Amino acid sequence: MKKTLSYALLLAGMTSVPAMAHIGYGHRNFGTFDGSxxxxxTLTGQAATGNWGWIDGTDADYGNSHRVRPFRFTLTEESNVTLSFKEATGEVTDHRGNVHTAELGLIPGFSLYQGLASLRPIPLPHDGSDLSVASRPDYAEGSFRAMTDWSIGNSPGDLNGTVIPARLSFFEYIGHAYDGTGYGSDGTQDNMVSHTFMNLGAGDYSVFVGGSDYLAQLDSNPDKMTKYGLEGTLTVGVVPEPETYAMLLAGLGLMGAITRRRIRTGSV
Ligand SMILES: [Ca+2]
Ligand SMILES: [Ca+2]
Ligand SMILES: [Ca+2]
Known part of the structure; x- marks a missing residue:
């Protein structure tokens, strides 16, 4: 159903370019994996604006999704997944094609969620949509939440006069990790962070990455809106099959029996 609708929209030539910093995964899709x-x-050439976007979503007034970068991947089978993010430098191209030089110094943090933002040609979600604003408390800075489930809405679309109703994209929180020495961090501030998630089920996943220096959002910080480069690596491992465990256990049992017999016969 969804695929059919997307295809129809594509055929109709709906080619709207997303406005600034809607949630999109362009050049940030790690791919589809079966874990076998x-x-x-590794995805390079990415940047976050400011060094505080991720950690600002850990507090009570939520965070601004413009200050984190979304990545995605898909699993077709249950797998172990390691996500790693680190600082980078170099030229990054934004969605308008403008080239910026990204700085070193990102103190990366990230959260993993099950779920995807709506994808083009469905309108992309953003903090400023009516649905987003209606779906969060008045005091919230944006829709992003780093340590719990969250949702964000898009604006209604229009296709040759047919309205595509606005809808929410849902992200179901799985876990997070962040660089540094603060409470719950990875303990070593080295501008990189890595975490392994065991036995993730088949499905679509989103990862939101940003800075984890909370005080860097102060207006007194000259680098409040500096572009910090980042690169991300996703490693998909292998989850042993139940039969493998069974064979392993059977093998250990057999070894134990042989050893016991050798001990009895004095041949060890
Ligand atoms: Ca906040
Ligand atoms: Ca804030
Ligand atoms: Ca670290």
């Missing part, structure tokens, strides 16, 4: 082989994928 060890696979590592």
């Amino acid at each position: 082989t060890l696979t590592s994928t």
Whole structure:
């Protein structure tokens, strides 16, 4: 149903360019994996604006999704997944094609969620949509939440006079990790952070990445809106099959029996 609608919209030539910083995964899709082989994928040329976007979503007034960068991946089988993010420098191209030089110094934090933002040609979600504003408390800075489930809405679309109703995209929180020495951090501030998630089920996943220096959002910080480069690596491992465990346990049992017999016969 959804696929059919997307296809119809594509055929109709709906080519709207997303406005600034709607949630989109352009150049940030790690890919689709079945976990049968060890696979590592690195995405470069990314940047976050400011060094505080991720951690600002850990507090009571939510965070601004413009200050984090969304990545995605898809699993077709249950798999172990390691996500790693680190600082980077170099040229990054924004969605308008403008080239910026990204700085070193990102103190990265990220959260993993099950779920995806709506994808083009469905309108992309953003903090400022009526649905987003209606779906969060008045005091919230935006829709992003780093340590719990959250949702964000898009605006209604229009296709040759047919309205595509606004809808919410849902992100179901799985876990997070962040660089640094603060409470709950990875303990070593080295501008990189990595975490392994075991036995993730088949499905679509989103990862939101940003800075984790809470005080960097102060207006007194000259780098409040500096573009910090980042690169991300996703490694998909192998979850042993139940039969493998069974064979392993059976093998250990057999070894134990042989050892016991050798001990009895004095041949060890
Ligand atoms: Ca906040
Ligand atoms: Ca804030
Ligand atoms: Ca670290």
